[in-house]
Amino acid sequence: MGKWDDRKFRFLFTVSFFAVFAYLVSYGFARQKNRKDYRRAETFYETIAELRSGVEAAAKHAVRAFVLPSGYRVTLTIDPDLQNAVSEMLTRNDLPMGAFVAIEPATGRILAMSGYSSDHGITLEPDFTASFPAASLVKIITASAALEELDFSPASKISYRSGLNKVTRLDLKTPETKRYPRISLTEAMAKSANNVFGKLTAKYVGRERFVKYLKNFHFFKKIPFEIPVEESSALVPEEDLELARTGAGFGKVMISPLHATMMGASIANGGIMMRPYIVKSIRDRRGNLLFTANEEIVARTVSPETADKLVDMMTKTPILGTLRKAFSKRKWRYFVKKFDVAGKTGSITWGPPRLRYEWSLGMAPAGDPSICFVSLTGNSDLWSIKSTVIAREALAKYFDYDYKKIRNSRIRKRKKGRRRR
Numbered sequence: 001m002g003k004w005d006d007r008k009f010r011f012l013f014t015v016s017f018f019a020v021f022a023y024l025v026s027y028g029f030a031r032q033k034n035r036k037d038y039r040r041a042e043t044f045y046e047t048i049a050e051l052r053s054g055v056e057a058a059a060k061h062a063v064r065a066f067v068l069p070s071g072y073r074v075t076l077t078i079d080p081d082l083q084n085a086v087s088e089m090l091t092r093n094d095l096p097m098g099a100f101v102a103i104e105p106a107t108g109r110i111l112a113m114s115g116y117s118s119d120h121g122i123t124l125e126p127d128f129t130a131s132f133p134a135a136s137l138v139k140i141i142t143a144s145a146a147l148e149e150l151d152f153s154p155a156s157k158i159s160y161r162s163g164l165n166k167v168t169r170l171d172l173k174t175p176e177t178k179r180y181p182r183i184s185l186t187e188a189m190a191k192s193a194n195n196v197f198g199k200l201t202a203k204y205v206g207r208e209r210f211v212k213y214l215k216n217f218h219f220f221k222k223i224p225f226e227i228p229v230e231e232s233s234a235l236v237p238e239e240d241l242e243l244a245r246t247g248a249g250f251g252k253v254m255i256s257p258l259h260a261t262m263m264g265a266s267i268a269n270g271g272i273m274m275r276p277y278i279v280k281s282i283r284d285r286r287g288n289l290l291f292t293a294n295e296e297i298v299a300r301t302v303s304p305e306t307a308d309k310l311v312d313m314m315t316k317t318p319i320l321g322t323l324r325k326a327f328s329k330r331k332w333r334y335f336v337k338k339f340d341v342a343g344k345t346g347s348i349t350w351g352p353p354r355l356r357y358e359w360s361l362g363m364a365p366a367g368d369p370s371i372c373f374v375s376l377t378g379n380s381d382l383w384s385i386k387s388t389v390i391a392r393e394a395l396a397k398y399f400d401y402d403y404k405k406i407r408n409s410r411i412r413k414r415k416k417g418r419r420r421r
Helices: 002-034 041-060 080-093 135-149 185-190 194-216 240-248 257-268 304-314 330-339 387-398 403-420
Strands: 065-067 073-076 097-104 109-117 157-159 182-184 253-255 272-274 279-283 289-292 297-300 342-350 355-364 371-379
Touching: 041 065, 041 073, 041 080, 080 097, 080 109, 080 387, 097 257, 097 387, 109 371, 135 185, 135 194, 135 240, 135 257, 135 304, 135 342, 135 355, 157 185, 157 194, 182 185, 185 194, 185 304, 194 240, 253 257, 257 272, 257 304, 257 355, 257 371, 304 342, 330 387, 330 403, 342 387, 355 387, 371 387
Parallel strands: none
Antiparallel strands: 065 073, 073 279, 097 109, 097 371, 157 182, 272 297, 279 289, 342 355, 355 371
């Protein structure tokens, strides 16, 4: 009897041992299977929703690093000084709607990202919402198609009849002769000549090419970013006059501030659109690197030659175009020359809610841009601040521009020169 009990005990012990061993093995495999591998970008995008609140809070307070409740340490790419300056401007002026995004063109690194609404304060929501009319930023797409596929150059002249702000059938029928006023494509871009770009779209570019270049600039496509971004869309009519109005910036071409910045950055980067990213790295509690951002090409919008032409055209906007008033004072004229600023503006009244939307897209230095930005303001009847002013002040902050120091330094140099004489 004792011998039988001993065998029974051994049998039960062996079965229990293997059962526990099998459980531990299966549990380990399950843990390994459910473990999130942050080194893979695909997994990172799937799980980034967990980080959204942290990213928004960090952007709001202009800090580069924060720790999640889980213990993961996240480092962002933002420039805290620039981020803080922009957020402070938006908050101080209490806009119905405002947004600012800045990108390093060569890498896609987000330098600043701030959105604002008078109802919710600082929030990133406007940056990702593609519910804003692109207005005259569309002219970049029209010009790209004309320069890339047609026999147009920045010096090419186009005839018009009516004022530069209207788009009429009369302009579409105007022949290219010296009997009518003529304007170069560069000057038309700088002054945002609606009738010229309307004619360019309807008579030369055409609907098919226009849609093609919308797609080249990543319209109707998902933008790969840590936080979901709405796809930009466009309603492109077939009728000539409506197509002309769309190509001039009056149509239903809806875009997000982030996407608008990517468009400008692609031109600044020789026609290569980089994937934007704001999360630089993620580390665990022990400091082990779980994820690090990689540079990635999203699209090739235009050829390098066309991109260079567009940048050269946009350098005229602060000098003789729609950015001229913002840089008219002496200290800002010096700033434009010193840092070689290029830009494009756009404005339109849209609703509901009925607001006056103003875009300011820019890059500097134009020869080798280290920053591309978009400033968007939505003002009601009581104006708060123009997008051009936000753009100007943000650039000055980024380049640490202090005109008083520069002026005093120049004065001292002049005095020394006089003494030597």
